[in-house]
Amino acid sequence: xxxxxxxxxxxxxxxxxxxxxxxxxxxxxxxxxxxxxxxxxxxxxxxxxxxxxxxxxxxxxxxxxxxxxxxxxxxxxxxxxxxxxxxxxxxxxxxxxxxxxxxxxxxxxxxxxxxxxxxxxxxxxxxxxxxxxxxxxxxxxxxxxxxxxxxxxxxxxxxxxxxxxxxxxxxxxxxxxxxxxxxxxxxxxxxxxxxxxxxxxxxxxxxxxxxxxxxxxxxxxxxxxxxxxxxxxxxxxxxxxxxxxxxxxxxxxxxxxxxxxxxxxxxxxxxxxxxxxxxxxxxxxxxxxxxxxxxxxxxxxxxxxxxxxxxxxxxxxxxxxxxxxxxxxxxxxxxxxxxxxxxxxxxxxxxxxxxxxxxxxxxxxxxxxxxxxxxxxxxxxxxxxxxxxxxxxxxxxxxxxxxxxxxxxxxxxxxxxxxxxxxxxxxxxxxxxxxxxxxxxxxxxxxxxxxxxxxxxxxxxxxxxxxxxxxxxxxxxxxxxxxxxxxxx
Numbered sequence: 001x002x003x004x005x006x007x008x009x010x011x012x013x014x015x016x017x018x019x020x021x022x023x024x025x026x027x028x029x030x031x032x033x034x035x036x037x038x039x040x041x042x043x044x045x046x047x048x049x050x051x052x053x054x055x056x057x058x059x060x061x062x063x064x065x066x067x068x069x070x071x072x073x074x075x076x077x078x079x080x081x082x083x084x085x086x087x088x089x090x091x092x093x094x095x096x097x098x099x100x101x102x103x104x105x106x107x108x109x110x111x112x113x114x115x116x117x118x119x120x121x122x123x124x125x126x127x128x129x130x131x132x133x134x135x136x137x138x139x140x141x142x143x144x145x146x147x148x149x150x151x152x153x154x155x156x157x158x159x160x161x162x163x164x165x166x167x168x169x170x171x172x173x174x175x176x177x178x179x180x181x182x183x184x185x186x187x188x189x190x191x192x193x194x195x196x197x198x199x200x201x202x203x204x205x206x207x208x209x210x211x212x213x214x215x216x217x218x219x220x221x222x223x224x225x226x227x228x229x230x231x232x233x234x235x236x237x238x239x240x241x242x243x244x245x246x247x248x249x250x251x252x253x254x255x256x257x258x259x260x261x262x263x264x265x266x267x268x269x270x271x272x273x274x275x276x277x278x279x280x281x282x283x284x285x286x287x288x289x290x291x292x293x294x295x296x297x298x299x300x301x302x303x304x305x306x307x308x309x310x311x312x313x314x315x316x317x318x319x320x321x322x323x324x325x326x327x328x329x330x331x332x333x334x335x336x337x338x339x340x341x342x343x344x345x346x347x348x349x350x351x352x353x354x355x356x357x358x359x360x361x362x363x364x365x366x367x368x369x370x371x372x373x374x375x376x377x378x379x380x381x382x383x384x385x386x387x388x389x390x391x392x393x394x395x396x397x398x399x400x401x402x403x404x405x406x407x408x409x410x411x412x413x414x415x416x417x418x419x420x421x422x423x424x425x426x427x428x429x430x431x432x433x434x435x436x437x438x439x440x441x442x443x444x445x446x447x448x449x450x451x452x453x454x455x456x457x458x459x460x461x462x463x464x465x466x467x468x469x470x471x472x473x474x475x476x477x478x479x480x481x482x483x484x485x486x487x488x489x
Contacts, residue, residue, distance in 0.1 A: 007285075008423045013165065018301055025056050033381075035450070037282040038080060040262055046406075050189050050190045050191070050192075050193050051185075051189030051190060051197075052186075052187060052188045052189025052190075053186070053187050053188075053189075053465070054251060056187050056188055056460060056465065057188065057458065057459025057460055058459060058460055058461045058464060058465075059461075060459060061420040061422075061423075061457065061458050061459030061460075062381075062382070062384075062423030062457050062458075062459075062489065063207075063382055063383060063384035063421060063422025063423050063457045063458050064191070064335070064382045064383070064422070064458075065191075065332055065335065065336065065337055065338070065339070065382070065383050065384070066184070066337070066338050066339065066383070066384045066385075066386065066454065066458065067328050067332060067339045067341070067370065067383060067384070067385050067386070068180070068181075068338070068339070068340045068341065068386045069341050069343070069363070069367055069370075069385065069386065069387045069388075070166065070169075070324075070340060070341065070342045070343070070348075070388070071343055071345030071346050071359075071363065071387065071388060071389040072158060072161075072210055072211070072212060072214060072342050072343060072344045072345070072346060072389060072390070073161070073208070073212055073344065073345060073347035073348070073389060073390075073392075074161070074164075074346055074347060074389045074390055074391045074392060074393055074410060074411075074415070075346045075359070075388070075389050075392070075415075075416075076120075076346075076348060076350035076352060076356070076392065076393035076408050076439055077152065077392040077393065077414065077415045077416040077433075078120050078393070078395060078437040079122055079135060079137070079232050079352060079356060079393075079417070080134070080135045080137065080138060080360075080416065081133070081134060081135070081150050081152060081416040082414075082416055082437045083135075083434055084119070084132075084395075084435060084436065084437050085124075085126040086119070086435050087117055087119035087395065087436070088119045089119045089377075090119070091117060091118075091119055091364050092116045092117065092401055093116065094114050094115055094116060094117075095115040095116075095117055095395065095396045095436065095438070096231070099434065099436050099438050099439065100115065100438070101439070103123055103413065104159060105409070105447075106160065106409055106410050107408055108349060108398055109394070109396075109412075110400050112398075114180075115394075115397075116396055116397055116401045116475070117395055117396055117397075117436070118395065118396060118397040118401055118406035118408065119403075120135070121353055121403075122136050122137055122356075123135070123136045124136070124153045125142070127142040127143075127145035128145030128146040128427050129146055129427050130145065130146070130427045130428060130464050131429075132145045132150055132427075132429045133328035136291055137356060137357065137360040137364070138360060138364045139364065140364045140365045140367070140369070140427070141367060141368050141418075143368060144245075144368045144371045144372065144420075145425050145427065146427040147371050147375075147380075147410070147420050147427070148371070148387075148418045148419065148427075149180050149418060149419050149420065149425055149426065149427075149428040149429075149430060149487045150416060150417075150418045150423050150427065150428070150429045150430065151416060151417050151418065151419070151430045151431055151445050151450075151484075151487065152416045152429065152430065152431045152432060153414060153415070153430065153431025153432060153433065153440045153442065153443050153444050153447060154388070154392075154414065154415045154416065154417050154431075154435060154445050154447070155412060155413055155414055155444055155445070155447075156168065156390065156391050156412045156415075156446070156447045157173065157412065157447075158173050158391070158412060159391070159410050159412050160410065160436075161172070161212045161347065161390065162212075162215075162413065164390035164391050164410075165214075165218060165390045166217075166218065167173075167390070167447060168390050168447050168450075168451075169218050169219075169474040170218075170222065170476065171448065171451060171478050172449075172473070172478065173485065175215075175217055176217075176222055176223070177222045177223070177474070177476075178220070178221050178222035178223065178224045178467075178476070179218060179220060179221075179222070180226065180338070180454070180476060181197075181198035181200070181219060181337075181338035182198060182219070182220070182221040182222065182224055182228040182229055182230065182339055183228075183465065183476050184197070184198065184337055184338045184458065185197040185198045185221075185226075185228040185337060185338065186212020186221075186224050186225075186228045186467070187460060187465045188460075189337075190334045190337055190457065191335035191336075191338075192292040192293075192334050192336060193339060194289040194290065194292070195289075195290065195293050195297070195331070195334055195336055196230075196231040196286060196290075196336070197228075197231060197336065197337040197338060198219070198228070198229070198230040198231065198336075198337060198338045198340070199230065199231050199232075199331055199336055199338075199339055199340070200219045200230040200231065200232045200233065200340045200341075200342070201232070201233050201235075201327065201328070201339075201340070201341050201342070202214060202232070202235075202341075202342045202343075202344070203235075203319060203320055203321040203323075203324055203341070203342070203343050203344070203362070204319075204344045204345060205321075205342075205343055205344055205346070205358060205359045205362050205363075206241075206345070206358035206359070206361065206362055207247075207315070207345045207346070207348070207355040207356060207357065207359035207360075207362070208345040208346075208347060208348065208355045208358070208359070209314060209345065209357030210344075211304045211344045211347050212344065212347050214344065216232070218342075219232065219340060222472075223422050223467065223469040223474070224467060225275045225276065225278070225279050226276060226279050227278070227279035227282050230338075230340060233298075235318045235323075236318070236319065236320025237254055239294050239298055240287075240290060240294060243287070243290060243291055243294060244291075245291070251291075251412040258285070261481050262281055262285075265277055265280055265281045266281065269281070271343035276350070283419065294335075297327070297330055297331065297334065298327065300316070300326065303326070307326065307373070308326075310369040310372060310373060311325055311326055311369040311370075311373075312364045312365040312366055312369070313364065314366075315366065317358065320362070321341065321343045321362045321363055321366055322362070322365070322366040322369075324341050325341065325366035325367065325369065325370050328341060328370065329370060329373050329374065329377075332374065332379060332383055333377070333379070343359075343362065343363055345359050345362075346359055346389055348393065348408055349398050349399075349407045349408070349409065350398075350399065350405075350407040351405045351407060352393075352405070352406055352407060352408060353404060353405055353406070354405065360434070362462070367387060370385065371420055371421075374421070380420075380421050380422075381421065381422060382421075383421045383422055383424045384419065384420075384421045384422045384423060384424065384454065384457050384458070385419065385420045385421045386417070386418075386419050386454065387417060387418045387419070387420075388415070388416070388417025388418065389415070391410055391411060391412040391414025391415050392411040392412070392413075392414055392416065392437075393408035393409065393410070393411050393415075393435045394408050394409045394410070394411045394438075395408075395411075395437050395438055396408075396409075411438070412413045413438060413439055413440070414437060414438065414439060415434045415436050417450070419454075419487065422457055423456070423457030423488060423489055424457065424487055424488065424489060425486075425487055425488060425489045426489070428486075428487060429486070430443055430445070430486050430487050431443040431444065431445060443486060445484050446480070446481075446483035447483050448477045448478065448480040448482075449481055449483070449484050451476050451477050451481060452477050452481035452482060452483055452484075452485065453483050453484045453487065453488065455476070455477075456483055456488070457488075462475060462477045462481050463475065463477075463481075464477065
């Protein structure tokens, strides 16, 4: 048997289309050689994006980039943004059935015989022209109250962490869909040819150091080509694995090796038309470019002392939330499209008074500093900042309640987030909840609505950016999502 002859005869459908002049192999290779062919913009808007879909953005965007400050674990809304002074009079009372309405419970509290109300122990004050009530735990955020829009009426469908985080990041509780950063990378491409369009950084909170894990699929590209997945920066050693040349290998030798590998990959791409081969070509080149762009990015020696004073004492320590916020601003300056920070430690089932201070100390000053820093650099108006977690916390305590301590379980029916910058109406408080911060009473905002609105700020109609997979046109908002017009500038 002539194996080579047999191989040539066994043309699969993918190989057939890859070998045609108009096949996906040729298209993928052409997009690498001349990205501008695939980066035209509707409405005659000029765009220097590398890659991206023809016809995007659909309309003039308000924001050029997104910094998503994800607070993993579910921050307690009634301890931070949703002030309920009347709860003090209801201390330890059982939550009325008329309020709970038979809501499903997690396994952590399903066996409790009572659901005693746990008022927040923290003081609140009104801030800004909007009169937003903000907890004493967030003094720096309070100072930028006129720059942010607080949504108090967020709600989601999942009651446990993994499906809830997967849902808010991908639009589905089931793993396998592309995350938001991948959608933006796919749809809008990159503004910087030397850095990825989508970068992820993770920090661990001091409030609860042992908390829910985060899986790499949360910044994965799902059924989109893998070139659109997020690139995670590490806090120790090289920010990206294998970024440095191995000992004994010169830069010239590495360049020659990559050129030869690229030629072999191009041969395979023409032969098989597999888009993942195109990804491999692009990612090899990106890795080579990052050898010079990333060290410059992560070298903070040029930052003035005022930067570290603004972001707080932890901003010099790699791996901290404050340090990652400084890097986020530097990435924004370099026109990275989507910058995602995950901060672990908000899952406060036990002692909120013991765990909340550390989390707030980690995040309050750096988050507010990011707003101030972008404003002074003239970048705030075209940068969208999103702050929030996957769900909220219950008003009733989990476990034992005392005047000094209480825990809170997961609560998907209402929680708080804030947004600021490009396309968002500043100094706004949107939505209301009942006296128990348990049910929404005005202007509900579903996760799909939030994601539709985020896309709108970037000039994308969420119903029109789709990807056909398994016979269906998918989008991050599934078949749902309405613009939250009340928060748009």
